[in-house]
Structures are given as C-alpha cells and as structure tokens.
Amino acid sequence: METATAQDILWPEVELIRNEFPILQQTVNGRPLVYLDNGATTQKPVSVIRSMQEYYTQYNSNVHRGVHTLSQQATAAYEAARHAVAAFIGAHHHEVVFTKGTTDAINLVAAGFRKSFLREGDEIIISAMEHHSNIVPWQLACEEKGAKLKVVPISDKGELDMDAFRSMLNPRVKLVSITWISNTLGTVNPVKDIIDLAHEQGIPVMLDAAQAAAHTPIKVHELDVDFLALSGHKLFGPTGIGILFGKESWLEQLPPYQGGGDMIKHVTFEKTTYADVPLKFEAGTPAICEAIGLGAAVAWVNKVGIHKIQAYEHQLTEYAVAALKQIEGLRFIGEAKHRSGAISFLVGDTHPSDVGVLLDQQGIAVRTGHHCTQPLCDRFGIPGTVRASLAVYNTTDDIDRLVEGVRKAVTLLG
Amino acid sequence: MTIKEQQDRIIEDFEVFGDWMEKYEYIIQLGKDLPLIDPKYKTDDNLIRGCQSKVWLHAELQDGKLVFTADSDAVITKGLVSLVIQVLSGHPPKDIAEAEIYFIDAIGLTSHLSPTRSNGLLSMLKQMKLYAVAFQAKSMQN
Numbered sequence A: 001m002e003t004a005t006a007q008d009i010l011w012p013e014v015e016l017i018r019n020e021f022p023i024l025q026q027t028v029n030g031r032p033l034v035y036l037d038n039g040a041t042t043q044k045p046v047s048v049i050r051s052m053q054e055y056y057t058q059y060n061s062n063v064h065r066g067v068h069t070l071s072q073q074a075t076a077a078y079e080a081a082r083h084a085v086a087a088f089i090g091a092h093h094h095e096v097v098f099t100k101g102t103t104d105a106i107n108l109v110a111a112g113f114r115k116s117f118l119r120e121g122d123e124i125i126i127s128a129m130e131h132h133s134n135i136v137p138w139q140l141a142c143e144e145k146g147a148k149l150k151v152v153p154i155s156d157k158g159e160l161d162m163d164a165f166r167s168m169l170n171p172r173v174k175l176v177s178i179t180w181i182s183n184t185l186g187t188v189n190p191v192k193d194i195i196d197l198a199h200e201q202g203i204p205v206m207l208d209a210a211q212a213a214a215h216t217p218i219k220v221h222e223l224d225v226d227f228l229a230l231s232g233h234k235l236f237g238p239t240g241i242g243i244l245f246g247k248e249s250w251l252e253q254l255p256p257y258q259g260g261g262d263m264i265k266h267v268t269f270e271k272t273t274y275a276d277v278p279l280k281f282e283a284g285t286p287a288i289c290e291a292i293g294l295g296a297a298v299a300w301v302n303k304v305g306i307h308k309i310q311a312y313e314h315q316l317t318e319y320a321v322a323a324l325k326q327i328e329g330l331r332f333i334g335e336a337k338h339r340s341g342a343i344s345f346l347v348g349d350t351h352p353s354d355v356g357v358l359l360d361q362q363g364i365a366v367r368t369g370h371h372c373t374q375p376l377c378d379r380f381g382i383p384g385t386v387r388a389s390l391a392v393y394n395t396t397d398d399i400d401r402l403v404e405g406v407r408k409a410v411t412l413l414g
Numbered sequence B: 001m002t003i004k005e006q007q008d009r010i011i012e013d014f015e016v017f018g019d020w021m022e023k024y025e026y027i028i029q030l031g032k033d034l035p036l037i038d039p040k041y042k043t044d045d046n047l048i049r050g051c052q053s054k055v056w057l058h059a060e061l062q063d064g065k066l067v068f069t070a071d072s073d074a075v076i077t078k079g080l081v082s083l084v085i086q087v088l089s090g091h092p093p094k095d096i097a098e099a100e101i102y103f104i105d106a107i108g109l110t111s112h113l114s115p116t117r118s119n120g121l122l123s124m125l126k127q128m129k130l131y132a133v134a135f136q137a138k139s140m141q142n
Helices: A013-019 A046-059 A069-089 A102-116 A136-145 A162-168 A191-200 A248-253 A288-304 A306-325 A352-361 A374-380 A396-413 B003-015 B020-033 B075-088 B093-098 B115-141
Strands: A096-099 A123-127 A148-152 A173-179 A205-208 A227-231 A242-246 A264-267 A272-274 A330-332 A342-347 A367-369 A385-389 B055-062 B065-072
Touching (some): A069 A096, A069 A242, A096 A102, A102 A227, A102 A242, A136 A148, A306 A330, A306 A342, A306 A396, A352 A385, A352 A396, A352 B020, A352 B075, B003 B020, B003 B075, B055 B075, B055 B115, B065 B075
Parallel strands (some): A123 A173
Antiparallel strands (some): A096 A242, A227 A242, A264 A272, A342 A385
16 A cells, blocks of 8 residues: 555545535534544535425425325435435436345345245355344344354455355355445455355345445446445435345345335235335335435535545545554554555554543544454454544544544553 | 542542543543452453443452452553442442442543443442342341
8 A cells, every 4th residue: 555645635625525514613522523433424414414404394294105295295305315326326226225224224135035045054154344233134044044154254454265255155055245345444345256256156145335335436237236235324314224225136036024004015904915126125104304315415425426535535544544553553453455444453452442532532533342343353352443434524634633642542541 | 438438539539630631641540550350350250241341340248348359451441440449349238238429420420421431330330239239138147
C-alpha cells in the first residue's frame, strides 16, 4: 500500500458533503465531533431526514391497499424507493425485498433453506470472519436439520484461504454465505472468485454486503450472486430497513418467511395463495417511512458518486493506516492486501475499551469490543479491537485527531 | 469508616478534578493500584458478565466482615471496581446488604459511563449485595 499524504487527498467536495450532515457540526465532551464508527452506523444527510419528515407531515398513509390519494402517494414513494435501491445494486425491482436489515435478510434466506432445501448431512459454508448475524442463523438451521456448518479459515493477515475454500466445495454444500467486507478486519473478499467457484459446482452464494454498500459499487447481475443483503443505516439511511436481493428464480422457490397481510393473493381458511415476489416476503405494514428514507439515501450516494466515494476512501484509508503505524506499539488486526476503511488495532497491552473511553472523552467516536465477531477475536486470541471505520465525510483532520487521541490515551493508560 | 463515610470521602475526592479527563486519570491510577486478586479466584464462576471487559470478583468472610477482591482486564474498569470495593469491602454482610449506594450518581459517573459500562458496574454491585445476603443468611443459620 503506497503512503498517501494529506496533500494528495485534498478534496474540496468533502467540506460540502460534511455540511449536509447536521450531526457532524456538534461538539462532544467539549471537542468537535470526530465520528469514526461508520461500520456500526453512518450519519444521515439532510435529504434523508427531510424525506422522512415529508412522509410524516404530508402523506403518511399505508401502502398498497388504499384507494385514497395519500395512500397512493405513499405507495408510489415506497415503490420508487424499491426501484432506486434496485438500480443502485443493478437488480430488477421485483428482486428487491424490503427487510428490517441485513440480519433479517439473512434470517429470511436461512429460514427458507431450512424449510425447503436443507437436509441431514448437507453443508453450509461460511467464513471465519463472519459477523454473528451470518453465523447464528445458519447454525440454527444446521442444528435443526442435522446439517454441518463449515468455516473457511483465514490467514494471520485476515485473508480468506481460497485453497481451503475450493477444497470445501462439494455436492453436499447447499449454500455459501460470505461477507463481502469484514466489519472487524476490513478485508475485502474476492467475491467474484467465490461466486464463480461455487457456481462451477452448482452451489448458490449469498453475500453479506452490510459493510460494502456505502463504500463500493454493487452490481448483482454482473457478480451473478444469488442473494445479497444490506442495511439502510450503514448506507446513510435510517435504521430498521434493509434489503434482500434474490435472483427471481430463487425468490420464487423460497417459501414465505412470515404470514400476514400484503403477502397473500387469496386467503381461505383451507388454503392461502401467496403474492408474487417480492411482496410474498413483506407481510404486514412495512417500514414505509424508512424505505422512503433508504430511497433518499441511495439518491444521495448517487449524487456524490459511489466511484468517487470509493476512490476517496481508498486514499483516506492509506493515510490513516500510515498515520496509525507511527504510534509505538500499535498493531493492526487485519492487514489484507485488499482492504476497506474499517481499521482495527490494539496498542501494546491496553484494553480496547479503555482506549475507546478515553477517545470518547476527546470527542472521538470509535467502536471497541468484539464487533459481534467473537469467533474471529478468538482466532486472533484477543478480547476485541479498537476500530476506526471511515465514511466519505471523514477527513485527514479526523485521522490526525484520532492519532493524537490514541497517543494521549496510551500515555494515560501506560 | 462506615459505608456512608466512604462514599462521602470519594465524592469529596472527585470534587477537586476540573474535568472528566482528570477524573479518568484518577480512576486509571486506582485501577493500577488495586491489589491483585489471588489467581486461583480468577475463575469463570467469579466472572461478572455485562460489560465489554472482564471482571472477576471474589468474596470471603473474615472476622465477621465481608472482604472483596477483584480484577479486570481493562484498567478503567479496574479503577471503577476499586471504588466500589473501597466502599463495600470490610463491612458486616448486613451493612452491605442494606447499604444505599449513592456515590456513583453523585460523582457523575452514571451519566458519564456508557450503558455497557454502567450495566457492568451495576451487575457488580448487585453481585456484591447478593454475596452479602448469602453470607448473612449463612451466619444466621449458624
């Protein structure tokens, strides 16, 4: 990785971008806020906040069933959001299911596979760097069906062992479910290779794109991925909303996840027929306002440009890694060749939570702990990490404040 | 000193600090100074759940008084543990069981701790009181 300097990555637009985020304009504990916990959730631009305010102040109404004007407006906005997200990931709109988020989307697929495809002796492949939400749903499914959960090992640098992955593919494997970008290590996995290798043996692939959506272009049909999940709140949108992309053929085959209104074609007490995809998976009143907010978030990312975001964050990550390296005793957890702006580290013997508390006192928000990847932390024999995770509104000043803050914390703790 | 007097002393100690960074410096020092728990007591049974860091707490009765020792893998947590031990250790179980703990609020710790940390602190206090109740019940049986 070449070392970037602050001069290299001066990008006037970043100040304009920052101005669109009201929350970034405040002080925390007496210092201007440095927000570096974007892996957990991103901040929201005014356009997203305004879109949700407009829904509640101008056309709050239920979707799909009403004949009155407000309901039609709400339905149009809700479905427009679906189209926007679909275009954003290169999908057809009917392949986009609104869910509560990535976790909900993975659970939907796991529930469907458990019911319809998984049998005793079958295998599901995940990796050693998965978030709990891409571990536990598969564990539950495997336990119920007597199937096996296989885990692709990783190297000390935090890269997938692709040879091991190849050797694990066999006719018993019913699905591969892998994270695109590790929330703890920052590793960007070779997802196209993973999909192609699995498909050579007729095995479908699901990608957890929670950490990818705000940072990298996604084109599901070019990738030829079978399922993909992402969360709105990690993409500058609201919480409580996300999507499951599924190839139409797969969504047709999966059984309904939940029963209720809006997911039916016709109900009698004897038999129910289901709505077409994607509504088959959207039982009950959906998160209408949040879906509209997600649509606005996607529009905002499109306005900035995901390729520009990716290029800027790449440089900022290089700058951050180089700057943090100057801190004596600091070691990175995750040093993959292809990495994102989720930067995990430990300094000497200091406990990550101690460092996190002292950074917070200086107005710097980072994540500490196991990041819901306990098996991964066990793999590295650590209690957790300090994680600074970048977004497009972060600057070299933020990184400089982080470095200064870590130095001060370590001095106090030393 | 009684449990109440210990709490009042801590509140006074914290009044001299100008800002929270200084308070944390003091808490870190307390953590470093906390006598180490006997390693044989650092077991899963003595582990308190509820915070990002690990806390081990051991209790034993010495001459009718309940003595607590503890350790944590995070030094700030250890400092907080030290404060609670200063207040509650070395008192009869009955006094501990009935003690009203107000110093945490008074020094502003509750509002300054993240929920995970304050939950951990509350879990520890709860556990200490449970020990006190258990030892009290045991002494009444004898």
